[in-house]
């Protein structure tokens with residue numbers, strides 16, 4: 001339990017994934033992309049014809065995921081059974097399905113210990129919604145990364161354009177607002193800053209500025 005953990009929670013599209021990957025790489029720490037676990041559970045459900053309200057079967061799928069989160073050239077990757085699935089699980093549709101699966105208590109329970117097992121020397125950067133509140137409540141440094149919904153929609157739009165995927169800004173904004181509502185209003189592990197979290201609003205910050213601020217905070221905390 002002496003292994004340090006930096007938790008980075010916040011709403012979708014706030015830049016947690018990018019920032020977590022860069023900070024993990026700079027520190028040489030491990031990475032946990034907890035959102036990918038929910039995305040992969042939803043994807044496995046599709047593959048095995050499991051309905052998104054079949055809680056027991058979904059929990060069983062979640063407990064069997066063989067997943068790893070290496071960082072390559074500052075980019076966080078998701079490997080499922082050794083295969084890079086980073087791109088295919090990042091669609092807005094996959095995110096929407098993930099947030100439905102993530103509202104199920106048995107699924108969250110099945111993933112709890114697995115997430116804690118990512119805490120290995122020399123340290124862990126944990127990215128998600130409940131890293132600081134539920135999974136690593138004793139983490140020495142907790143960040144709540146946020147940005148306005150409009151700015152998050154704008155960033156998603158840019159990201160998708162770069163990936164050659166078409167999407168309208170207004171529909172992205174609606175999707176982001178719907179996912180925010182589901183994540184903050186659910187009964188189990190709702191999205192909210194831990195009492196001892198530091199909130200960082202990145203609406204007007206660049207990625208390197210955020211990485212610098214986080215690294216600075218980690219140094220201050222020793």
Ligand code: C5P
Pocket residue numbers: 012013034035036038039095098099100102103127128129130131179183
């Ligand atoms: O972060 P990402 O967009 O990949 O997360 C997808 C969905 O998974 C979120 O909308 C949220 O519902 C769920 N999630 C969660 N707890 C986490 C990480 C993600 O409930 N720690």
